[in-house]
Amino acid sequence: xxxxxxxxxxxxxxxxxxxxxxxxxxILLGRGDTVMEAWVCRNAHPxxxxxxxxxxxxxxxxxxxxxxxxxxxxxxxxxSHPNGSPEFSETDKRLAVCGSRHVIIPVxxxxxxxxxxxxxxxxxxTG
Numbered sequence: 617x618x619x620x621x622x623x624x625x626x627x628x629x630x631x632x633x634x635x636x637x638x639x640x641x642x643i644l645l646g647r648g649d650t651v652m653e654a655w656v657c658r659n660a661h662p663x664x665x666x667x668x669x670x671x672x673x674x675x676x677x678x679x680x681x682x683x684x685x686x687x688x689x690x691x692x693x694x695x696s697h698p699n700g701s702p703e704f705s706e707t708d709k710r711l712a713v714c715g716s717r718h719v720i721i722p723v724x725x726x727x728x729x730x731x732x733x734x735x736x737x738x739x740x741x742t743g
Contacts, residue, residue: 618692618719618733620644620651627654629728632696632721638665641695643679644719645688652688655679668707669695692717692733700724702732712736 620628624644631654632640641659646652657675661668671693683690693716697705702722704712712718716736722729 618644618649618651618717620719620731621646624651624654627656628694628719628721628731631656632723632728635659635696636723636726637698639667639669639696639698640721641669641671641693643671643676643690644692644694645679645683645686646691647689649691651691653686654694655682666698692719694719694721694731696721696723698723700729702729704734 624646628642631642634640638659640656642657643655644651644653645655655675657679658672659665659669660672661670695718697720700722702720704718704720708718714736718734718736719731720734721731
């Protein structure tokens with residue numbers, strides 16, 4: 617189970633709300649199962665960003681450099697679902713990398729819903 621510290625949750629929440637109606641996305645940094653920082657990434661998806669996301673490559677590179685300097689590790693990725701669903705979509709499943717963790721933040725009626733965490737084991741299992 618992931619633990620997201622208050623400061624990191626504040627960063628995620630602000631990012632998600634600021635990007636509506638588009639999906640927000642970023643990288644969660646910390647140690648082990650504890651998220652200490654959220655690294656906000658630009659949504660670089662070339663199509664409909666209200667239903668899709670793609671982490672901007674430069675943002676990923678900058679995050680890796682920051683994490684190394686700060687002694688942090690990549691704990692998970694996050695993105696929002698402005699449609700209110702916390703479920704891992706078919707697109708999410710298709711693009712997920714084995715061994716990665718993902719946190720989805722649903723938004724419904726302008727309000728954040730409870731986040732849901734997934735760990736990718738094998739091709740597409742969650743948990």
